[in-house]
Amino acid sequence: MASTTQIPIDLTTPSSSPSPAEADRVLDLSHLPPIYLLPTRLSEVTLHSLEQGLLGAGALLTYNPAEAGVVVGDVNTKRRGLLELRGRGVWSEEVIGGVDGGGEEEGLVKVVRIKWITEMLEKGEEVEMGRWVVYVGKKVAPPVVKEEGEKEEGEKEEGEKEEGDDHGEGGPAKKKVKREIGEAGDGVGDGKATASLKSPGQSILERAKLDAQEQSPHRYHRGRGTRHIRHDSEPSRRARPPLLHHTSTGEFEQIHILAQLRTVPDYVSQNLKYSCLRDTPLKPPNSHFISLLQTIRLARTLSLDAIGIRAYSTAIASIAAYPYPLLTSAELSTLPGCDGKTSSLFHEYIHSTPTFAGEEDDNRTIHVVQELEASEEFTTLRMFYGIWGVGVHTAREFYFKNGWRSLDDVVEFGWDSLSRVQQIGVKYYEEFNEHKIPRAEVERIADIIISAARKVGGEKWDGIVCGGYRRGKGQSGDVDIVLSHPEESLFEGNVGGKGGVAVEWVGRIVGELETAGWVTHTLYLGRGGGFGSQRIDHTTTTTAAHDKDTLAKAMLVWQEQEYNPPAELGEKNRNPHRRVDIILAPPSCAGTAILGWTGATTFERDLRRFVEKRWGWKFDSGGVWDRRTGERVKGLGDWRGMEGEGLVECEKRLLEELGVGWREPEMRNTG
DNA sequence: CGGCATACG
DNA sequence: CGTA
DNA sequence: GCCG
Numbered sequence: 172m173a174s175t176t177q178i179p180i181d182l183t184t185p186s187s188s189p190s191p192a193e194a195d196r197v198l199d200l201s202h203l204p205p206i207y208l209l210p211t212r213l214s215e216v217t218l219h220s221l222e223q224g225l226l227g228a229g230a231l232l233t234y235n236p237a238e239a240g241v242v243v244g245d246v247n248t249k250r251r252g253l254l255e256l257r258g259r260g261v262w263s264e265e266v267i268g269g270v271d272g273g274g275e276e277e278g279l280v281k282v283v284r285i286k287w288i289t290e291m292l293e294k295g296e297e298v299e300m301g302r303w304v305v306y307v308g309k310k311v312a313p314p315v316v317k318e319e320g321e322k323e324e325g326e327k328e329e330g331e332k333e334e335g336d337d338h339g340e341g342g343p344a345k346k347k348v349k350r351e352i353g354e355a356g357d358g359v360g361d362g363k364a365t366a367s368l369k370s371p372g373q374s375i376l377e378r379a380k381l382d383a384q385e386q387s388p389h390r391y392h393r394g395r396g397t398r399h400i401r402h403d404s405e406p407s408r409r410a411r412p413p414l415l416h417h418t419s420t421g422e423f424e425q426i427h428i429l430a431q432l433r434t435v436p437d438y439v440s441q442n443l444k445y446s447c448l449r450d451t452p453l454k455p456p457n458s459h460f461i462s463l464l465q466t467i468r469l470a471r472t473l474s475l476d477a478i479g480i481r482a483y484s485t486a487i488a489s490i491a492a493y494p495y496p497l498l499t500s501a502e503l504s505t506l507p508g509c510d511g512k513t514s515s516l517f518h519e520y521i522h523s524t525p526t527f528a529g530e531e532d533d534n535r536t537i538h539v540v541q542e543l544e545a546s547e548e549f550t551t552l553r554m555f556y557g558i559w560g561v562g563v564h565t566a567r568e569f570y571f572k573n574g575w576r577s578l579d580d581v582v583e584f585g586w587d588s589l590s591r592v593q594q595i596g597v598k599y600y601e602e603f604n605e606h607k608i609p610r611a612e613v614e615r616i617a618d619i620i621i622s623a624a625r626k627v628g629g630e631k632w633d634g635i636v637c638g639g640y641r642r643g644k645g646q647s648g649d650v651d652i653v654l655s656h657p658e659e660s661l662f663e664g665n666v667g668g669k670g671g672v673a674v675e676w677v678g679r680i681v682g683e684l685e686t687a688g689w690v691t692h693t694l695y696l697g698r699g700g701g702f703g704s705q706r707i708d709h710t711t712t713t714t715a716a717h718d719k720d721t722l723a724k725a726m727l728v729w730q731e732q733e734y735n736p737p738a739e740l741g742e743k744n745r746n747p748h749r750r751v752d753i754i755l756a757p758p759s760c761a762g763t764a765i766l767g768w769t770g771a772t773t774f775e776r777d778l779r780r781f782v783e784k785r786w787g788w789k790f791d792s793g794g795v796w797d798r799r800t801g802e803r804v805k806g807l808g809d810w811r812g813m814e815g816e817g818l819v820e821c822e823k824r825l826l827e828e829l830g831v832g833w834r835e836p837e838m839r840n841t842g
Numbered sequence: 843c844g845g846c847a848t849a850c851g
Numbered sequence: 852c853g854t855a
Numbered sequence: 856g857c858c859g
Contacts, residue, residue: 444857444858477846478845478846478856478857479856481845481846481847481856481857482846482856482857483856485846485856485857485858486856486857507857507858508856508857508858509856509857510856510857510858511856511857512856512857513856513857559853559854560853560854561853562852562853562854563852563853564852564853565852565853592853638855651855695851695854697850697851698850698851699849699850699851699854699855724850724855726854726855752854752855767848767855768855770855772847772855775847775848775855776846776847776848777847778847779847779848780846780847783847789847789848790847790848791847791848791849792848792849792855793849
């Protein structure tokens, strides 16, 4: 019941696209009962403009004729009106004496000619509907026969595992308890230690996948070629009278019409699947739903499902680029990379808890996500995975093979089996994970690094912070800075076996920073810009990136030296430790390095797919390569610093040469 | 039903 | 295998 | 999981 609530949607969207509902309105039809537009004999264009006009006047539209108080259509006779209603599952008896416009008697439905609306829209003022009414009926129960409707997903009431033991965080591990780790299980995990690593049949991560499969696929048909948001005037879809179901259906239909009024973004209408070719802002309208998908994606990560990761990443990136709050799963299913599964998740999400106008929607949820958040397995694996130097495999080993459940377990039973960097990762677990880096601190760190580079290598060294900072995030997990120098000659010359002049430079710069006291640990120092540096002799292909086209990288732990103790804490430096990556690029690689290190991940993957498809090139942050010849594509990514080009300019030129076109870093937040 | 980004230690 |  |  109460199906005709206010449309619980704020059409105001952060970006562009004026909404008809926002237009200054002289004509105000908001007091009218819900209006249903009969699509019969109307073109889609006509229908659409009528909808827009009505919505612009604040009228309440519904796509459920059963809820309508007024039905408007190309109908001229009483009998026709009655039949149109009946054809849509609305049974009624004529009310003689009639009633007049405006009033909304319960259970009454009036069929009105279109002229009524067009006249109002032309005049800009309300018009008595009386003279246009062709039929007034009183709704009655249909003769028997009930139709099956959409099934509501069962809620709640699902496996409630005995969860309970909290492992209160464990805090940063400060103690280095020595312990033999040969007998992994002893004393730990009370028998849980036997669970299999590879195929834990009872694993919630596995079950979550199965659950998902069982759900009705809930597919929405999509058009070939140009894809439009499905229009409900399509007969097949219309056939079903969804009434007799409380709530949702009515809102669904009602909301649905709103979805049709929005300008379809190009990437949707053109079915454009490369996230590098469209804007993806940091804070998209559907960020809450996205965060739930990210949780599911993480579950896929933790269950070693690489393809699931790709699939969810694609969907997330697509939704993140969508400039409107999604209203229905049908609307969602028109986005590239979002089909049955994704839209069925949204269906569950949007119906999980009603959200009213003005409210945040973060009380909505998805069942499998709740299960994940409640499961010890998921939350513990996630925690282990958060240790720098611990990947999925190791996290699973900790959990399933060793039976560990907390950081304390790791320290107590496994410390000596950890690699050096893992030990560092554990030691600073909290600082790395909980304490994000404010932008101002990122900038300070960058200044110090650039200064160090200039000190050891001259004033022409320049740098640019990439990563999340460059994409506009207010807080960063780490600092990624790309350094370069405009003179090729600096990177030529001797090539020991170990890899290029760039490595020497990064060594000198890090040395300077260490000496100055900023670096507490060096996790890695050497070749590889992360996404590749060039190595020669791939096969026969000459090409040869020389070592002068090689990136170098340092991964550091950093700590601000200036410490102002709040008196009682003492003089020890308690500033949080920070993860800092320094990438050193010769000028020939500067553009690709910056583009490659700015991210986000899905943007990068799609960029590589696009460049491969469009040109047959291979992109990595050390250069652009022709796959056939193996040759480096000339000029791409070269920094013309000697000619006064800036680093950002260089990246811009590269993006254009790649056929991608310029995209602001702030618009590369593919989630 | 194959493909899904890429490279390095 | 881990990192990005 | 989605696409061609």
